[in-house]
Amino acid sequence: MRIGELARRAKVSTRALRYYEEQGILSSERTPSGQRHYPESAVDRVRLIQQLYAAGLGSRMIASFLPCVDAKHAEPEMVERLRAERARITASVAELQEAGRRLDLLIELAAYPGRRRCPASLDEQSRTATG
Amino acid sequence: MRIGELARRAKVSTRALRYYEEQGILSSERTPSGQRHYPESAVDRVRLIQQLYAAGLGSRMIASFLPCVDAKHAEPEMVERLRAERARITASVAELQEAGRRLDLLIELAAYPGRRRCPASLDEQSRTATG
C-alpha cells in the first residue's frame, strides 16, 4: 500500500511516516518513480512504534529495539537496556497512578465540598510521615 | 526559605522554580531587595506540580487546577475538566501497561531464545483478532 493508506489505517499523518523512515524505524520499498510502498505488516509496525513513543521512548531507543523485535533475539547488553526501559515504564505507571489518586481526591473535595470525610489534604502525602 | 534551598529540597532547578512563578503556578514573597522567599509548604507544592507535569498536564492546566486545590472547591465546569484529565491519565496508564507487556514479551524472547513457549508475535495483538 502507499503512504496515504498506511497513514489512514495506522491513524498517523503521512508526515509522521516519513519522519519514522528518516529516523530509521520504518522502511519502505520504492517504486521506480520513487513512491513508497508498504506491506500489510507495516500497519502493526506503526502501531507498535506509536505505543513505544507513548511509553516515553525516543526514536533512537526505538530504532535500537526494533531489530530485536524482528530477530526475537538480543545481546545481553541490549537485554539490560530493555529491562531498564521496562523499569522506567513501571515507575512512570506508579507516578501516573499517584497523580490519578490526587486528582480523585481533589475531584471528591471539589465536587462535594460538604461531604468531606477524608481529613488528608491534597498538599500532604497521606502515606508518608516525613515532610 | 530562599530559592536555592527550595530547589534542593524539592529536587528541581532554580530555573524551574522561576519558570513556575512565571507561569503563575508558584508564588513567593519578596524581600525588600527582591529575593524570593518561600514557606515550608512550597516544598510539597512543588512536588505536586512535578507530579502533575509527569501526568502530562501542561502549565495552563495546572494553573487552573491549583486554586481548586487550595479552595477545596470548584465550579461544575472545572470539575468536568478535572474528570476529563483523570480519564486521560487512566487511558495513559493503560497504554503504558500495554507497552510494558510488549517489552516483557520481547525481553522474554530476546533473553531466552530457546524457551519460547508463547506463540504470539510481538507484532500482533494477542487479545484482538481484527488485524
Next chain:
DNA sequence: GTAAAACTTGACGTTGACGTCAAAGGCAAA
C-alpha cells in the same frame, strides 16, 4: 572589608515529534 556564594532579570538555546507550506512530479479515471 572583602571574597565567595547565592540571587536577580533578560534573553537566547535545546530537544523531539512532528505541522505546514511550497514547488514539482506521478497516477487512475473520464
Next chain:
DNA sequence: TTTGCCTTTGACGTCAACGTCAAGTTTTAC
C-alpha cells in the same frame, strides 16, 4: 488529455519545559 488527488523532497515553524550564559546585586563567611 485533462482533471484532480496522491506523492516526492526540502525547509522552516512550533511548542513546552526548561538549560545556559551574561552581567549585575545581595547575602554570607571569614
